[in-house]
Amino acid sequence: AQKITQTQPGMFVQEKEAVTLDCTYDTSDQSYGLFWYKQPSSGEMIFLIYQGSYDEQNATEGRYSLNFQKARKSANLVISASQLGDSAMYFCAMREPLMDSSYKLIFGSGTRLLVRP
Amino acid sequence: EAGVAQSPRYKIIEKRQSVAFWCNPISGHATLYWYQQILGQGPKLLIQFQNNGVVDDSQLPKDRFSAERLKGVDSTLKIQPAKLEDSAVYLCASSFPGLAGSEGSYEQYFGPGTRLTVT
Numbered sequence: 286a287q288k289i290t291q292t293q294p295g296m297f298v299q300e301k302e303a304v305t306l307d308c309t310y311d312t313s314d315q316s317y318g319l320f321w322y323k324q325p326s327s328g329e330m331i332f333l334i335y336q337g338s339y340d341e342q343n344a345t346e347g348r349y350s351l352n353f354q355k356a357r358k359s360a361n362l363v364i365s366a367s368q369l370g371d372s373a374m375y376f377c378a379m380r381e382p383l384m385d386s387s388y389k390l391i392f393g394s395g396t397r398l399l400v401r402p
Numbered sequence: 403e404a405g406v407a408q409s410p411r412y413k414i415i416e417k418r419q420s421v422a423f424w425c426n427p428i429s430g431h432a433t434l435y436w437y438q439q440i441l442g443q444g445p446k447l448l449i450q451f452q453n454n455g456v457v458d459d460s461q462l463p464k465d466r467f468s469a470e471r472l473k474g475v476d477s478t479l480k481i482q483p484a485k486l487e488d489s490a491v492y493l494c495a496s497s498f499p500g501l502a503g504s505e506g507s508y509e510q511y512f513g514p515g516t517r518l519t520v521t
Contacts, residue, residue, distance in 0.1 A: 289444075320509060328491055328515040330445070335507035376444050383450075383458050387433070387499060390510060392444030 287312045287381045289393035296398050298367045305352070306362040306396045308377030314338075317380055319360040320390065321351065324374040333375075336360055364398075372400045404428065406513035408494050414519045420482040423516045427475065427496030433457075434471055435510060436479050437493040445493055451477065452499060484520045491515040 288311040298304035310319065321333040336344045336351045344351040352361040364371055374395045380388040407426040415421050427434050432453050437445035448467065449459040453474035462469070466485070471477040481488055495510040 318507065320507070322512075328493075328517070330493065330495070330510075330512035332509040332511065335509060337507075378444075387450075387452060387457055388508075389435070389447050389450055389458055390445075392446070394442075394444050 287314075287317075287379050287391050289377050289379050289391055291377055291393035291396050293396045294394075296396055298364075298371075298398065298400055300369060300400055300402050301366055303363060303365045304367055304398065306364070306375050306377075306398065308360045308362065308393060310358050310360060310377075310379050312358075312379065314382065318388075319351070319353070320378040320380075321349070321360075321362045322376045322378060322392075323371075324376060324395070326373070330376070334362070367400045369400050369402060372398060374398075406494055406496055406511055408492075408513035408516055410516055411514060412517050412519075414521065415484055416521050417486055418483040420480065421484055421518060422478050422480045423492050423494075423518075425477045425479070425494030425513060427477075427494070428511055430498070431496035431511070432474070432499045433497045434477050435495040435497075436469055436477070437495065439491045439493055439515070441490070448479070448492075481518075484518075486520050489518055489520045491517050 290309045317338045319336045323331045334346045348365045350363045376395045377393040378390045434451045436448045439445040448462045450457040451471040454471045469479045493515045495512045497510045
């Protein structure tokens with residue numbers, strides 16, 4: 286079964302600096318997908334970025350980029366130029382196949398990021 | 403485009419009482435998910451629907467939890483009777499149907515959640 290591990294319960298970063306949130310995964314599938322979601326204090330999960338296992342380039346979305354190292358099974362999220370509004374919980378997730386070829390998401394335990402002014 | 407709607411946003415009940423949550427997914431999204439998120443943890447999938455059929459309910463405590471998605475649109479999740487350990491945020495999400503081996507993201511869009519407190 287797939288597993289997602291986020292080893293950083295909490296992180297601090299100074300405003301305008303970059304920060305890396307760690308995520309490692311375990312899967313025996315050849316094709317898989319990795320996601321990062323942000324959860325502010327309001328509670329809603331917000332999709333940030335996606336990386337497919339066959340994508341040769343690291344995914345980028347604005348200030349978010351995904352440092353994908355397939356051999357090491359890691360998919361770290363990099364946030365550049367941190368803003369106060371980036372303070373939130375961040376979850377790494379992976380697709381797990383279901384019997385009917387659809388998928389469900391398996392989430393890690395999350396990292397709480399606090400941006401200091 | 404309207405997002406995923408959920409109600410109520412907050413609910414406080416006593417143990418052994420019943421409670422129901424409602425979810426309206428994004429228009430056109432055939433796949434609907436219910437997650438339970440206990441404080442300090444990541445979301446855990448309870449049940450997944452494709453249209454009005456159940457795709458996965460392996461982690462749904464079926465002795466007390468039930469869910470339905472009539473007509474393949476709105477969905478309700480019910481707990482009867484509630485226990486103290488059911489205190490959590492219940493998140494509903496929807497997406498276009500995606501295949502596990504596809505290259506598309508088919509990301510899930512989440513509602514604001516319902517915070518349930520069982521006393």
